[in-house]
Amino acid sequence: MSTLAEPRRRSRFGWNLLGLLVFAVAGFPVYWMLNTAIKPAKDAIDPDPSLLPTGFTLANFSRALHIADFWGPVGRSLIVSLAVVAIGIVVGMLAALAISRFAFRGRKIVIVGILAVQMVPLVAMIIPVFLLLNDLDQYDKLSGLIITYLTFILPFTVWTLRGFIVNIPKELEEAAMVDGCSRTGAFVRVVFPLLAPGMVATSVYGFIQAWNEYLYALMLLSQKNQTATVWLGNFTTKHGTEYAPMMAGATLMAVPIVALFLLVQRKMAAGLTAGAVKG
Amino acid sequence: MSAADTTTPAKVPPTRPSPPPPAPPGRPRPKRTSAGTPWLLLAPCLLILLLVMGYPLVRLVTLSFQKFGQSQLWGFQPAENIGLDNFTGVLDDGEFWQVVVRTIVFAAGCVILTMVLGMLIALLLQRVSGWVKTLVNIALVASWGMPVIVATTVFKWLFDSDYGILNAVLSKLPGVDLIGHNWFASGPQGLAVIMLLVIWGAVPFVVITLSAGLTQVPAELEEAARLDGAGSWGVFRYVTLPILKPIIVMLTTLSVIWDMGVFPQVFVMRGGHPEPEFQLLTTYSYDRAFVVNDYGQGSAIALITVLLLLGVVAVYMRQMLKIGEVE
Numbered sequence: 001m002s003t004l005a006e007p008r009r010r011s012r013f014g015w016n017l018l019g020l021l022v023f024a025v026a027g028f029p030v031y032w033m034l035n036t037a038i039k040p041a042k043d044a045i046d047p048d049p050s051l052l053p054t055g056f057t058l059a060n061f062s063r064a065l066h067i068a069d070f071w072g073p074v075g076r077s078l079i080v081s082l083a084v085v086a087i088g089i090v091v092g093m094l095a096a097l098a099i100s101r102f103a104f105r106g107r108k109i110v111i112v113g114i115l116a117v118q119m120v121p122l123v124a125m126i127i128p129v130f131l132l133l134n135d136l137d138q139y140d141k142l143s144g145l146i147i148t149y150l151t152f153i154l155p156f157t158v159w160t161l162r163g164f165i166v167n168i169p170k171e172l173e174e175a176a177m178v179d180g181c182s183r184t185g186a187f188v189r190v191v192f193p194l195l196a197p198g199m200v201a202t203s204v205y206g207f208i209q210a211w212n213e214y215l216y217a218l219m220l221l222s223q224k225n226q227t228a229t230v231w232l233g234n235f236t237t238k239h240g241t242e243y244a245p246m247m248a249g250a251t252l253m254a255v256p257i258v259a260l261f262l263l264v265q266r267k268m269a270a271g272l273t274a275g276a277v278k279g
Numbered sequence: 280m281s282a283a284d285t286t287t288p289a290k291v292p293p294t295r296p297s298p299p300p301p302a303p304p305g306r307p308r309p310k311r312t313s314a315g316t317p318w319l320l321l322a323p324c325l326l327i328l329l330l331v332m333g334y335p336l337v338r339l340v341t342l343s344f345q346k347f348g349q350s351q352l353w354g355f356q357p358a359e360n361i362g363l364d365n366f367t368g369v370l371d372d373g374e375f376w377q378v379v380v381r382t383i384v385f386a387a388g389c390v391i392l393t394m395v396l397g398m399l400i401a402l403l404l405q406r407v408s409g410w411v412k413t414l415v416n417i418a419l420v421a422s423w424g425m426p427v428i429v430a431t432t433v434f435k436w437l438f439d440s441d442y443g444i445l446n447a448v449l450s451k452l453p454g455v456d457l458i459g460h461n462w463f464a465s466g467p468q469g470l471a472v473i474m475l476l477v478i479w480g481a482v483p484f485v486v487i488t489l490s491a492g493l494t495q496v497p498a499e500l501e502e503a504a505r506l507d508g509a510g511s512w513g514v515f516r517y518v519t520l521p522i523l524k525p526i527i528v529m530l531t532t533l534s535v536i537w538d539m540g541v542f543p544q545v546f547v548m549r550g551g552h553p554e555p556e557f558q559l560l561t562t563y564s565y566d567r568a569f570v571v572n573d574y575g576q577g578s579a580i581a582l583i584t585v586l587l588l589l590g591v592v593a594v595y596m597r598q599m600l601k602i603g604e605v606e
Contacts, residue, residue, distance in 0.1 A: 027418035095324035261424030
């Protein structure tokens, strides 16, 4: 045994080294963002920067908050993202139920349609969407942005929820109906509790997508109504960029999102591949 | 941006469109579902999509056949039908073809490198110790979860010509002097940096999805192949790859669609005004519409982009439908 284990261990050492290299390269930008955010501003413009943290200060964060209105954009992003997710999950749930629990003519067309809609690049739609909101008098209004965000949140929600519903055995519902539940009752008492984790994951993921959106927010709101992503984007375009506060702002925006993402990532990825392998 | 600043005062309370009412539950229901129920459930979703997706799509097509500029936007002049003029105008423009080639090269580079790197890292993760795997996964998930705009600003900082860490570190290598080097002085080099940014953000999804797929490859099959004399490459080529094929097809098509749609990375990296050398189809169409104020030609370019993608979308849809039918 030991003769076999020995070369294996040695070869694993090489792989581990390679793995650590991947870790360093993939993690470096994140590390450097955090590092710059907490280092004293004068060290950020050192032509020979130290790779290790040179000190700890929160000055960059307070500077980022004061350079421009930070909470205004964040508040607007929150309103938009929460509203989009709330509408998306209710409307999407109904549609997902229809395509996963009912057999009806035209079902396949609806499925194809929802999938296809997801594939249209957002960028290609910005011109007519801009004109549409202009016509509806919704330009520069959060309600206008909320409606347009549904273009990508709604198909995503329907498709993902469908995946979760399909994984709940139909027999559970049928058993409840045999025991005297109505169809709605069976759904509320049996399917809904099983679906709840999936709904939470879908909502969180949808929230992240809405929060991260840049182009529509840039085009459909004026500067004074900008959202958080546009705020950060403009931070970079301002003449004489101060990178240390900018990285502090970036950190403020990224940390909550990455944390949320960590919560749901496993569930979302698993749902996707479970289906793919079957195919 | 500048087009319509005047429409509204600043603080508009967000009027949230109330979610449409669900299907009425109270009514006594026949035991067998009536044919209308699914459509009733679908109705709110379809109506919203029709408004925010269907209508703009139709408008995109009609716009591309119209003369639509500043005066049509403000309503001084009605939009005039000009047939194929927008398309011929775009297609006759030498710059357009440069942009097309650049976009395809850029997207192809992103997709190929993302898929190859993703596959290699996924395979690597099968061979490392548990703690290394955990570390790599943490780094991958963190970079995957980073908002695109945040990642873009971070890369801008990494590649800054004066104080960027990359120039400083690379210059420490013997014979390399990149102090003060401006990565964005030339288009190809700048786009390579942006490509790196896109790949950095896209690899984690590929790795994690492929890793999950790799766990489904039956060990007995690999063993059997090995006993039959296959080397590691043979096992990969003839056992692992065919099993992973559906996932790979899906990831590749998704990547093509995403990488052809790269916009904020270029836009923000170039401070909102990408130079001609940096234009991709997306920024080019944006430029035509909102900078030159030719919404007709902008739409024509966007439409051409969508048409270019149709083939890829078809492959993706077929794959998804295969999955969708397994229920």
